Amino acid sequence: MNKPYIELRNRNDFGETINTYFLFLKYNFKKYISLYLRYNVISIILLVVASYLLVTGFMGLASRDFRFGMNNDGDHTIYLIVGAVVLVLILFISALINYSFSSSYMAEYVNSEGNVAPKNVWQKIKNNIGTIILFIFLGIGIYIGYLIVSIIFAFIPLLGILIQYGLSFLVTAFFGLSFMSIFTDNKSLGLALSEGWQFTFLSFWKLILFGFVIGILNLMLTMLIISIPGFIISIYVYFSLESNVDLATSVFANVIFTLGFAMFLLSFLFSQALSQIAYGVLYYNIYEQKNNVFLRNKIEQIGVNE
Template sequence: MNDNYIELRTRNTFGDIINTYFLFLKYNFKAYTNLYLKYNAVSIILTLIAAYLLVTGFMGLASRDFRFGMSNTVESDSYFIAGVIVLLFIVFVTSLINYSFSSAYITQYVKNEGTINSRTIWNSILNNLGTIIIFILIGALLYLLYLIISVIVSFIPLLGMIIQYGLSFSMAAVFGLTFMSIFSTEKTFGEAISEGFDFTFSQFWRVILFGLVIGILNFMISVLIVSIPSVIIGIYVYFSVESNVDIATSTFATLVFTFGFAAFILSFIYTQALSQLAYGILYYNLYEMKYNVFLRKKIEQIGINE
């Protein structure tokens, strides 16, 4: 058992759940991030490539200067379009991996009382791959339905915006809790998504408010991560303008903007993974509130010891 293990299978109040999330990050942030980087090494490299294609294509279109031997705008368009396609694919696949990784991580954390094994996490992802694929296919249809409803209600002043936010947080909660159900109890897709909907709407306001708070906190983390490259880019642009440097045709500017844009995308992906950790903590709280499994187990152990 890990000395800094935090028991997640408790019947906590809303404030205690938020506090538990912070405590979890306090004791596990370094270990989680190191393993996260190990699982996302390839996607980080591909994100840099996609960012380079996007920035190169955009700056080529903006300057109409085809310094890489391009004789018309077709190749600039190709760079830009290829960058968009590659980036969307990377974000989709990486999000899928990180939902699975974070769910498997926190499941192993609870089962092994804080002890994490990288191979066990990977095996858990592989064992549930079929269920995950089915969930992604159905989830895509649910997300399409969400987009249609969002467009319809967007014409309603104020109320439409509130409904959109409510639907957004509800979808995020259902997806997050369903993933946790798949990994923690190894349920089938039907059982897992049923439990995800049940937990979301049986404790609707708690789940929605939790999603809002975690979203704000993770947004702040993302801002902190992006702030460093943003300051560097700002300083570079300022002195470039002062020195009359043509930013649109500068190779160094392309590299600076590439790393800045990649940092933004990678921070977005990372905070997604952190959000799933948060929903993992929420899942165990909701599960214990409904079933009292851990509490009953503790009571039985006390009875045996006496």
């Protein structure tokens, strides 16, 4: 049975927009996740490698004897440094892939009315790769600016926390909407940023509330994913301590902690991709509210048929 096409270009209110997001996931999650894993397989492998280096380095340092003249043979500091460098690079590349893939998928979904062709998704990414890279670097600058402003507001009790959360949702939404703008009409960086800025403040409070709700839902999903390895690790640590096992020197413990840490990072990256799916739904909703293109075309078609 063919799965129904979920029309995203409607003038929906807040509740209907959230419902549209869940309907989209309900009917397209399996196909989306299969393509997501195909595009991220190398990143996943490298992320596991980075997790292994970090965990090995940390556990190696934890097992050291720091008394004068006493030391382990290997210097595990290099593992931490290399692991941290690899992790930063992978997170950067994964962010690029997640935002690009999710945005391209949503644009292709709307253009093809649900018949998403994987080659078209990849082609959209290739056609906009220059703009994507520039936008990612610009996004890093924006995020650094956000961190500086957040630190300043952190000194203001209560109000500062509310402003921090508001800025977080605002920056995330602006980034997500601008990314969608790139893939919808192959816009240049300047035009995409301009449209993203307009859309951000066109439905400001709806956008803030939308980011809050989606953030909570994605956090719940992340906690659900990491609860399984977290439970396994907790049980293992408990019985290991009961059996006087030295966790810092245990190879099996190293493997368990590596997989647990990797699962945590992977769940974070996947929630990032789902967030961009949500902002894709929101983008088409705001676009239709502003331009009224889809509804006008439907009315014109009805007039022609009559």
